[in-house]
Amino acid sequence: MSKVGLSLTVAAVAGVTVLTGCSATAGGDDEITVGVIMVGSENDAGYNQAVSDAATALDAQEGVNVIKADQVAENNSVTDTMQSMVDQGAEVIFATSYGYHQYAVDFAKSHPDVVVMHQSGFYEGDSIPDNFGTYWSAGYELVSLGGIAAGEATESDKIGFIYAFPVAQTIANINAFHLGAASVNPNVTTSLVNTSDWCDPVKQKQAVASLTSQGVDVFSQHQDCQSTVIQAAKDADAKVVGYHYDAADIAGDAWLTGSSWNWAPVMIDIVELAQKDEFTGSEYNDNWLGMLSDGNSSLTLADFGPSVDDATKSMIEEHKASIEAGEESIFTGPIKCQDGSLLVAEGETATYADINGFDCLVEGVVGTLPKS
Numbered sequence: 001m002s003k004v005g006l007s008l009t010v011a012a013v014a015g016v017t018v019l020t021g022c023s024a025t026a027g028g029d030d031e032i033t034v035g036v037i038m039v040g041s042e043n044d045a046g047y048n049q050a051v052s053d054a055a056t057a058l059d060a061q062e063g064v065n066v067i068k069a070d071q072v073a074e075n076n077s078v079t080d081t082m083q084s085m086v087d088q089g090a091e092v093i094f095a096t097s098y099g100y101h102q103y104a105v106d107f108a109k110s111h112p113d114v115v116v117m118h119q120s121g122f123y124e125g126d127s128i129p130d131n132f133g134t135y136w137s138a139g140y141e142l143v144s145l146g147g148i149a150a151g152e153a154t155e156s157d158k159i160g161f162i163y164a165f166p167v168a169q170t171i172a173n174i175n176a177f178h179l180g181a182a183s184v185n186p187n188v189t190t191s192l193v194n195t196s197d198w199c200d201p202v203k204q205k206q207a208v209a210s211l212t213s214q215g216v217d218v219f220s221q222h223q224d225c226q227s228t229v230i231q232a233a234k235d236a237d238a239k240v241v242g243y244h245y246d247a248a249d250i251a252g253d254a255w256l257t258g259s260s261w262n263w264a265p266v267m268i269d270i271v272e273l274a275q276k277d278e279f280t281g282s283e284y285n286d287n288w289l290g291m292l293s294d295g296n297s298s299l300t301l302a303d304f305g306p307s308v309d310d311a312t313k314s315m316i317e318e319h320k321a322s323i324e325a326g327e328e329s330i331f332t333g334p335i336k337c338q339d340g341s342l343l344v345a346e347g348e349t350a351t352y353a354d355i356n357g358f359d360c361l362v363e364g365v366v367g368t369l370p371k372s
């Protein structure tokens with residue numbers, strides 16, 4: 001079978017999204033075309049590159065042709081791009097940015113013969129469309145382990161976290177990162193900078209400079225792209241805990257560890273179900289969630305950097321194994337909010353639903369959440 005890897009280049013011209021690319025070559029009844037849409041660059045060493053890597057793995061599957069489009073804004077460009085993909089024969093579409101959610105839902109409802117999957121969203125309607133689903137994994141589990149590495153590495157007892165928007169996932173990751181660090185270093189504080197952008201290198205560089213001036217010597221982030229944060233931290237002789245993508249190769253000696261998405265198994269599974277016309281009613285025709293304790297998380301622990309000693313590696317691996325076994329959670333109380341109010345009672349463990357409802361930062365985090 002001859003396979004064709006497809007790509008789309010998206011450009012805004014006079015307010016209209018212009019798509020250029022080649023069309024699929026028919027190859028048999030079992031052949032399927034899949035669209036993958038990304039909000040940022042597929043070479044961002046972060047969120048979108050992890051998606052792109054998964055799309056490449058998907059395209060390598062027999063009978064699967066993939067159309068990729070990156071740098072598609074969270075506006076009507078998403079709908080235009082999805083429609084172009086369908087016009088080229090796409091039967092499954094992965095809309096992978098948080099802000100794509102409503103566009104993906106609406107498109108699924110208007111295109112009942114196309115399976116539409118939204119990455120990182122949550123469908124809250126009474127009845128989910130037969131051709132729609134969301135998929136995600138609990139990021140905070142591994143982010144807490146990165147916090148342990150940060151708490152062990154800091155010499156100033158000041159670590160920093162740069163984030164884009166105060167959405168549920170971000171708040172959970174900030175709190176988990178700090179709680180992980182505080183579990184090994186009770187004197188640590190975690191200072192925040194909000195960029196209000198998934199990928200703005202200028203703001204990221206300014207954020208690192210601001211935190212460095214306050215004595216921060218270990219950084220992490222919840223941004224789509226992380227290369228600027230990594231380089232700025234390296235320039236400041238600070239350490240880095242990554243998120244979304246294993247960037248150890250560009251961080252060098254600054255790298256501690258991090259969390260890296262591996263979306264390929266989930267995406268391949270979904271496409272195989274669509275090929276067999278078995279998507280409707282499957283576990284993915286819902287709000288699918290992967291977790292370490294369920295053995296199906298799409299997030300993996302990144303490589304350790306050269307400065308992480310064997311004792312710290314062993315500690316992190318032991319905690320990871322304990323989480324996988326369902327024996328521990330970073331959100332087991334007592335945990336208090338910044339104002340001293342009780343967030344999780346002693347002896348209780350917050351559920352995933354509880355954690356996604358948290359609207360406060362935990363004690364030890366320095367900074368506030370923007371109101372809008």
